[in-house]
Amino acid sequence: MEEVRQMVHAAHFISRRPALIRADLCGDADNKDVLFDASTLPKLESPLVPRKLGKSLKRGTRAWGTPAAEQGLCGSQDGRWQDWRWRSPGIVDKLELLRMGPLTCPVRTLAVLIGTIDLRLLSGKDKDAVWKALQDSVAEASRLYPLDGVTEVAQLEAAVEAGHLPPVSLATVEVAGVVYQFGAGAPPGAAQVGEASQLTTWRPVLWAQFHGPQEAQAFYDANLAPIEASGTAQIIRVKEGPHMATSAPPAEGHLAHIGQALRDRMQQPWREAGLLEAAIGDEADSVAAQPSRTAQPGSQREGAAEQAAPLVSRPTRRGDGAPHPAEARTPGVQEAGDGNGHIRMRGSPLDQSDDESDSGLEYGMDAWQTAHGSEGEGTTDGPSDSEDLGESDSEDEEVDGMEEEDEGLEGAFVMEGVEQDDTAYRNRIETNLVSPVVGNIILVKLIDQENMMSRSITMGRKRNVSDLKEADLKGKTVFLRADLNVPQDKETQKITDDTRIRASLPTIQYLVKNGARVVATSHLGRPKGADKKTSLAPVAERLSELLGTPVGLASDCVGEPAQSKIAALKDGDVLLLENVRWHAEEEKNDPEFAKQLAAGSNIFVNDAFGTAHRAHASTAGVAAYLSPKVAGFLLQKELDFLAGAIDEPKRPFVAIVGGSKVSSKIGVIESLLGKVDRLILGGGMIFTFYRAQGYSVGASLVEEDKIDLAKELIETAKSKGVELVLPSDVIVADKFAPDANSKVVPISAIPEGWLGLDVGPESSKTIATALKDAKTILWNGPLGVFEFEKFAQGTNNVAHLLADLTQNNGAITIIGGGDSVAAVEKAGVADKVSHISTGGGASLELLEGKVLPGASVGGGGGGGN
Numbered sequence: 001m002e003e004v005r006q007m008v009h010a011a012h013f014i015s016r017r018p019a020l021i022r023a024d025l026c027g028d029a030d031n032k033d034v035l036f037d038a039s040t041l042p043k044l045e046s047p048l049v050p051r052k053l054g055k056s057l058k059r060g061t062r063a064w065g066t067p068a069a070e071q072g073l074c075g076s077q078d079g080r081w082q083d084w085r086w087r088s089p090g091i092v093d094k095l096e097l098l099r100m101g102p103l104t105c106p107v108r109t110l111a112v113l114i115g116t117i118d119l120r121l122l123s124g125k126d127k128d129a130v131w132k133a134l135q136d137s138v139a140e141a142s143r144l145y146p147l148d149g150v151t152e153v154a155q156l157e158a159a160v161e162a163g164h165l166p167p168v169s170l171a172t173v174e175v176a177g178v179v180y181q182f183g184a185g186a187p188p189g190a191a192q193v194g195e196a197s198q199l200t201t202w203r204p205v206l207w208a209q210f211h212g213p214q215e216a217q218a219f220y221d222a223n224l225a226p227i228e229a230s231g232t233a234q235i236i237r238v239k240e241g242p243h244m245a246t247s248a249p250p251a252e253g254h255l256a257h258i259g260q261a262l263r264d265r266m267q268q269p270w271r272e273a274g275l276l277e278a279a280i281g282d283e284a285d286s287v288a289a290q291p292s293r294t295a296q297p298g299s300q301r302e303g304a305a306e307q308a309a310p311l312v313s314r315p316t317r318r319g320d321g322a323p324h325p326a327e328a329r330t331p332g333v334q335e336a337g338d339g340n341g342h343i344r345m346r347g348s349p350l351d352q353s354d355d356e357s358d359s360g361l362e363y364g365m366d367a368w369q370t371a372h373g374s375e376g377e378g379t380t381d382g383p384s385d386s387e388d389l390g391e392s393d394s395e396d397e398e399v400d401g402m403e404e405e406d407e408g409l410e411g412a413f414v415m416e417g418v419e420q421d422d423t424a425y426r427n428r429i430e431t432n433l434v435s436p437v438v439g440n441i442i443l444v445k446l447i448d449q450e451n452m453m454s455r456s457i458t459m460g461r462k463r464n465v466s467d468l469k470e471a472d473l474k475g476k477t478v479f480l481r482a483d484l485n486v487p488q489d490k491e492t493q494k495i496t497d498d499t500r501i502r503a504s505l506p507t508i509q510y511l512v513k514n515g516a517r518v519v520a521t522s523h524l525g526r527p528k529g530a531d532k533k534t535s536l537a538p539v540a541e542r543l544s545e546l547l548g549t550p551v552g553l554a555s556d557c558v559g560e561p562a563q564s565k566i567a568a569l570k571d572g573d574v575l576l577l578e579n580v581r582w583h584a585e586e587e588k589n590d591p592e593f594a595k596q597l598a599a600g601s602n603i604f605v606n607d608a609f610g611t612a613h614r615a616h617a618s619t620a621g622v623a624a625y626l627s628p629k630v631a632g633f634l635l636q637k638e639l640d641f642l643a644g645a646i647d648e649p650k651r652p653f654v655a656i657v658g659g660s661k662v663s664s665k666i667g668v669i670e671s672l673l674g675k676v677d678r679l680i681l682g683g684g685m686i687f688t689f690y691r692a693q694g695y696s697v698g699a700s701l702v703e704e705d706k707i708d709l710a711k712e713l714i715e716t717a718k719s720k721g722v723e724l725v726l727p728s729d730v731i732v733a734d735k736f737a738p739d740a741n742s743k744v745v746p747i748s749a750i751p752e753g754w755l756g757l758d759v760g761p762e763s764s765k766t767i768a769t770a771l772k773d774a775k776t777i778l779w780n781g782p783l784g785v786f787e788f789e790k791f792a793q794g795t796n797n798v799a800h801l802l803a804d805l806t807q808n809n810g811a812i813t814i815i816g817g818g819d820s821v822a823a824v825e826k827a828g829v830a831d832k833v834s835h836i837s838t839g840g841g842a843s844l845e846l847l848e849g850k851v852l853p854g855a856s857v858g859g860g861g862g863g864g865n
């Protein structure tokens with residue numbers, strides 16, 4: 001709720017006018033969408049409103065669509081997701097929602113929303129000041145907003161009744177994985193909340209994003225072309241690039257097919273902006289007349305259209321090719337189609353820009369038009385956009401100095417503003433809220449991607465376990481996913497390091513204190529079925545010692561053994577379920593298994609940062625069956641440090657990356673090169689870099705196939721102005737053993753047959769100098785083979801240095817990666833650095849900017865989410 005309020009007020013703050021905002025809370029704790037009427041907020045005069053913002057909107061601010069749910073595009077796993085689309089006379093708004101979480105747990109939209117205001121639009125203003133102003137306004141909003149607590153449709157109905165909200169005339173709802181969009185043109189008043197299901201104007205819509213034209217083309221060839229060839233649909237590219245739409249009856253097989261393909265693609269990193277829009281349904285009105293808009297020579301659109309020409313499948317006019325009759329603008333009215341799913345065109349959608357019955361897809365067209373067609377650009381044959389949208393130019397002139405920014409806005413409007421290689425944009429969606437009638441302000445723009453993560457994290461704090469109070473927790477059964485995967489002695493199973501158990505205590509203690517019945521779960525190791533050696537019994541014992549209360553252990557995590565113990569829990573009790581990985585379904589994220597895990601629990605608290613990079617049943621799947629679902633303290637803290645502090649670091653920001661191989665750190669190095677001021681390299685990987693520089697490195701660890709990559713990374717560092725610090729001397733050994741003979745040599749003189757196992761004393765000095773003024777330091781990977789005392793010096797030096805800089809220089813020091821954490825522990829300075837991550841793989845993936853499925857589910861920051 002807090003997030004909604006913040007968004008509402010931020011939107012209002014920007015727009016300075018009444019705004020109806022649909023807040024997509026898809027995937028939030030309640031799986032409900034919430035509507036807010038920002039017109040009830042007090043108006044704030046803001047100096048930040050870009051002069052041209054409103055003007056751009058006049059060009060037809062309409063976007064369309066919302067992703068289908070179950071088919072892998074978005075939505076809750078339990079299919080309860082509903083998406084209500086609202087329209088109100090006189091109010092226009094468009095949201096671009098950037099889904100930061102994985103597809104099954106889109107929890108971050110609102111937070112991201114604010115974080116993605118295009119700061120370029122606010123040129124000349126200090127970013128921090130803008131952000132602060134937004135936050136301040138948000139604080140004000142939370143005090144004033146009257147619809148606090150509205151989460152249920154029934155409450156919305158009541159709000160409409162009470163006049164807080166305007167009536168609905170457009171809505172979408174997801175059914176069986178397809179988003180049906182209620183058409184405009186519904187009889188006035190018919191589409192009140194709760195009555196939506198009575199409408200017959202349905203149109204299924206699927207959206208997908210691609211990593212680029214080629215991928216979209218391939219997808220088209222493999223999936224859409226056959227559909228089209230079958231005569232059940234026609235595929236139409238509605239936007240530049242790899243954007244396509246298809247109209248067809250919602251044939252089940254097709255949907256599944258498309259859904260699977262989309263799901264697969266969504267797993268890949270986002271490389272290039274691209275979008276497939278697939279409107280599937282017998283909806284003649286659903287695909288507007290893109291071909292009727294003639295791209296002018298030299299225009300952006302023309303070029304792109306040529307480039308992606310094979311994607312274009314010409315829409316046909318229905319039957320006689322007559323202009324679209326009025327009734328056909330009631331989407332879903334069966335007679336409107338030609339019976340075989342083909343699409344009829346009509347003139348420019350902008351011809352109906354004041355027509356409230358425009359279909360969703362046309363909004364997409366208009367959004368495109370808004371972005372690319374404009375007065376003076378000659379890219380559209382649509383009407384001048386200013387007449388019917390009622391915002392005066394003079395008003396646009398109010399804020400000076402923004403003119404040149406207008407282009408930035410427009411460019412960002414659809415896809416162009418998306419930077420490549422930004423994984424955060426993988427799940428980007430756009431959604432229109434209402435149709436433009438009198439003109440208003442677009443709310444949210446791309447892209448200040450650098451700051452996205454940390455802002456979402458900041459906002460994510462609102463959704464952690466501390467938001468649940470005694471009233472929410474007492475008597476409730478909480479399914480707590482922790483990462484209690486601790487190292488053990490192979491023979492005795494004795495726990496050799498209980499850090500992860502200790503790290504899980506704050507959340508457990510909080511839940512216990514507030515009267516919850518805690519059902520804790522974890523995996524341990526990588527068992528192939530039930531196996532005593534991977535039993536959580538030693539963990540239960542240690543947990544019990546640390547908590548000072550008995551912790552029961554259910555002999556299985558599902559079924560009777562679990563259920564009987566859960567049923568017997570009393571307030572404040574803690575039960576640990578046996579290793580979830582004894583069941584193969586866990587790692588498959590099997591929904592049925594997830595359901596069984598969730599059985600008997602009410603609330604989901606995810607605190608398993610170490611496993612947050614795994615989309616498993618207990619980390620992600622259970623979220624569909626429990627509500628609310630929030631992050632635990634540990635997960636939140638990890639995200640705050642590993643994403644938040646790094647994304648908006650205090651500078652100088654210096655990273656130390658070591659470890660054995662370049663190959664395992666490529667992603668991290670690449671990602672950090674975009675953020676740090678200095679990058680210190682150490683560990684085994686440096687020898688590949690030396691080879692890239694032409695040195696011979698004896699028998700040191702070298703990845704021959706990564707030498708070119710090392711060269712590239714050196715170049716990238718140069719081009720980004722990052723100071724790359726490579727050791728100047730190394731400690732070499734005559735064999736890889738703790739008792740090897742060793743000596744210090746400059747890197748130019750590594751003897752044949754010797755191997756470098758640690759950085760030398762000169763290098764340690766250089767590293768100390770490079771760290772001296774650092775305000776944020778990230779360390780991932782030891783600088784040498786620290787497991788051997790003889791070669792642990794470089795690593796130890798850094799550990800002590802970091803402790804010193806934290807304690808005496810106020811530096812924020814963050815250590816991620818299993819071995820470097822072990823090194824810090826070994827050096828005895830673990831409690832003197834700012835943050836030690838409990839996640840190995842998870843922290844790496846987070847640093848690489850990847851989405852962490854488990855992190856988003858819990859309602860925490862979501863990582864690359």
Ligand SMILES: Nc1ncnc2c1ncn2[C@@H]1O[C@H](COP(=O)(O)OP(=O)(O)OP(=O)(O)O)[C@@H](O)[C@H]1O
Nearest residue numbers: 659660683684756757781784785817818819820840
């Ligand atoms: N010069 C070197 N030659 C060979 N191995 C090295 C060298 N320097 C460090 N290593 C080894 O690198 C390993 C750690 O690398 P790794 O990339 O796994 O670190 P990490 O990211 O901290 O840990 P994790 O992968 O567990 O998260 C250590 O076992 C260490 O012995």
Ligand SMILES: O=C(O)[C@H](O)COP(=O)(O)O
Nearest residue numbers: 483485526610611840841
């Ligand atoms: O130790 C870890 O990194 C986590 O517990 C995840 O374990 P996994 O790599 O076996 O999934």
